[in-house]
Amino acid sequence: MNPSGLKEIKIALRHPTESKPVPIVAHATIATASLARGRNIPLLILDTSSRPDVETMIRAHEQVGPGDVTSGWSFRERWFGSPIPVLYLIMEKPSRCLIVVEFDLMKEQGTLIDLILWAGGVYVQAGRPGDRIGTTIDERRVLVEVSPSELFAERFLRLHEKAIYRSFRKMGMSRSGAREATSTFLGEWRGFFHRHFPLGNGST
Secondary structure: OOOOOOOOOOOOOOOHHHHOOOOEEEEEEEOOOOOHHHEOEEEEEEEOOOOHHHHHHHHHHHHHOOOOEEEEEEEEOOOOOOOEEEEEEEEOOOOOEEEEEEOOHHHOOHHHHHHHHHHOEEEEEEEOOOOOHHHOOOOOOEEEEOOOOHHHHHHHHHHHHHHHHHHHHHOOOOHHHHHHHHHHHHHHHHHHHOOEOOOOOOOO
16 A cells, blocks of 8 residues: 555556656536536646647547546655645557646646546546637547545545645635635535536537
């Protein structure tokens, strides 16, 4: 077991670049009535400038259809600072590909993890720095099912709450005020996003 309390993930690499996290350049959510009962599913636009294999995988999924995917959560421990949540996506078919995504809780990316855990999936789209969903709405993307992990979720929720609390403290709030603001934010945010949207084939 690693320090996070999660089982160690051992993955065979085909190339050293596979071990490097693929940066998130933008994100959004998509809700479609025909998928996940209309749940908001996060969309991650990743910088695949140095990962043509990710782009090949996305094209293959569109042309051939869904394949075999294994997913896993972990934490990258640090000597200083909070551990970094990490998502591993391992595609075996129709095109083999490993994607490692790290999330920065202090850049409000914890809400993405919160939604991925709730929705049980994530959209992955290839991109470049500066891309946004509004300018890449017609680009190819693949929906990946993400396996649940109670151990990861329990630790993540504590870290996520602490990160939000620290943000409010940096804004000058008192300890009690920051705690109340954190509780209010999480309640209102989840109340809006953790629901089923009665949409047709549209997106948010």
